[in-house]
Amino acid sequence: MRSYITTTDETALIHRAEHRVAARESCRDLNFEILHIALWSLTAVVTLTSAFAPAIKFLTFALWGTLTLIANMALKFTTVILFLHRGAMDSFKYKRRVTDAPLPKISIMVSLFKESAIMNHLLANLRQLDYPKTLLQVILVMERDDITTAKTLSRTGLPPWITAINVPGGTINTKPRALDYALDHCKGSIIGVYDAEDAPEPGQLRKVARHFTQGDEKLACVQGTLDFYNARTNWLSRCFSIEYATWFIIILPGLARLRLPVPLGGTTLFFRRHILEELGGWDSHNVTGDADIGIRFMRFGYHTELLPTVTLEEASCRG
Numbered sequence: 001m002r003s004y005i006t007t008t009d010e011t012a013l014i015h016r017a018e019h020r021v022a023a024r025e026s027c028r029d030l031n032f033e034i035l036h037i038a039l040w041s042l043t044a045v046v047t048l049t050s051a052f053a054p055a056i057k058f059l060t061f062a063l064w065g066t067l068t069l070i071a072n073m074a075l076k077f078t079t080v081i082l083f084l085h086r087g088a089m090d091s092f093k094y095k096r097r098v099t100d101a102p103l104p105k106i107s108i109m110v111s112l113f114k115e116s117a118i119m120n121h122l123l124a125n126l127r128q129l130d131y132p133k134t135l136l137q138v139i140l141v142m143e144r145d146d147i148t149t150a151k152t153l154s155r156t157g158l159p160p161w162i163t164a165i166n167v168p169g170g171t172i173n174t175k176p177r178a179l180d181y182a183l184d185h186c187k188g189s190i191i192g193v194y195d196a197e198d199a200p201e202p203g204q205l206r207k208v209a210r211h212f213t214q215g216d217e218k219l220a221c222v223q224g225t226l227d228f229y230n231a232r233t234n235w236l237s238r239c240f241s242i243e244y245a246t247w248f249i250i251i252l253p254g255l256a257r258l259r260l261p262v263p264l265g266g267t268t269l270f271f272r273r274h275i276l277e278e279l280g281g282w283d284s285h286n287v288t289g290d291a292d293i294g295i296r297f298m299r300f301g302y303h304t305e306l307l308p309t310v311t312l313e314e315a316s317c318r319g
Contacts, residue, residue, distance in 0.1 A: 014170045017181035021280035025296060028285040079254025101213050105135050106205055106270075107188030111175050112142040112149045115196050119152045122196050126162065131205040133161045140164040141182045143173065175266075176282035176289030183281055191276055193290075195267040199229065199312040207309045208270045220275040220302035221294070224268030225249065228315035237315040253306040261298040263291035268311040275302055 023029050049057040110122065126138055140158075142149045144166040153164055165185055167178045179193065190212060194200065204224065211222055225248045231241035248265075255262050269290065279296050282289040294304055 010168055013181060013184065014168055016184070017167075017177050018170055018172065018284045020180050020183075021283045025280065026283045026285055028283075076251060078258070079251045082254045082257050083250045103132065103135055103206075103209050104190050104212070105137070105188040106131065106190045106192060106209065107137040107139065107186035107273075108192040108194055109139050109141050109179055109182050109186070110194045110196060110198075111178055112140055112146070112196050114146060114148040116148055116152045118196055119149075119156055121199075123156065123158075123162070125199045127159075128202045129200065129205055130202040131209075133159070135188075136161050136205070137187050138162040139182050139185055141167060141178050143178065144168050172284060174284055174287055174289070176286060177284035179289075180281045180284055183277075186273070189273050191271045191273050193267055193269045194311070195313065197314050198267055200224070200268065201310055204268075204309045204311070207307060211305070211307055212270070212272065215305065218302050219305060220272055220297045221262075221264065221304040222270045222307045223248075223252065223262065223264055223304055224270075224307050224309045224311050226265060226268060227310050227312055229312040230315055230317065233315070233317045237317050240315040248306070256304055256306055259298075259303065261295045262304040262306075264294040264304065266290050267313075268309075 019026075019028070046057065049060075108126075110126075115122075129136065138161060140153070140162065142153075142164065150166075158164070163185075165182045167181045170177065183191065190209065192205075192208070208222055208224075212219065226244055227248075228237060228241050228244065231237055252262055275297075276293075279293070279300060281293075283292050286292045297304055
């Protein structure tokens, strides 16, 4: 039935995936002509200022750089204070309600692109998830012209709770577009996103389900913590690990506690489906779609919370 629907309504499904987000919230209608005019005008002003008033140009750039640096450091310092004094920040915590509600159906989307050797590791990590398989749906999302991944899947036996979706080509080719296309195939009330190399802790989905059940109705998204399993490989992987630890353990939780927009990462994300669909899902024309949707949640009165559950990834060890 899925094959029949995707074949007969392919054009409509492609258009829906590329136009889910309202035009006023999307990047698809950006007027690049006006943007080019603005950039050329700015370039002309900078050139003329450099020629006739170099001191004014220097002071302007120095002032702007100093102010933005101070603002950025002040925000990060505030998140550090919140991290060190969590006990004094009870007023910022969202109220919880205790409930014995049954476990919800969860749909996980895993975006694949030219994957081969990592497929067995991915399936092994998914099988380790401690969540009832009758309530779990995993969709492997791949582009239709991705021959490498298709060949790998043809040699791989998938359990009944894991299916693969081929995303047909369109006017653009982005990860947000692929997720928007696959969203219509999801059955769960909670929508999750993983990357192919992710190794989530086995009890992660139970924690996510409990967090949503105990959260208020404005809780739209739960962001997990990302870390690396090869952090000690070399100096570069250690730097990546330090950056991730700072971002996911200090800065993002601080932003959430301050009720500020949380720029989401690209994986270990979990959404209330009805809120995600209300906002139109991902902006297919925005390559930073996850950060964009985190901003839109805040604009429409919803919030994101950080959950202390870890997903391991592989850090880049080469420059």
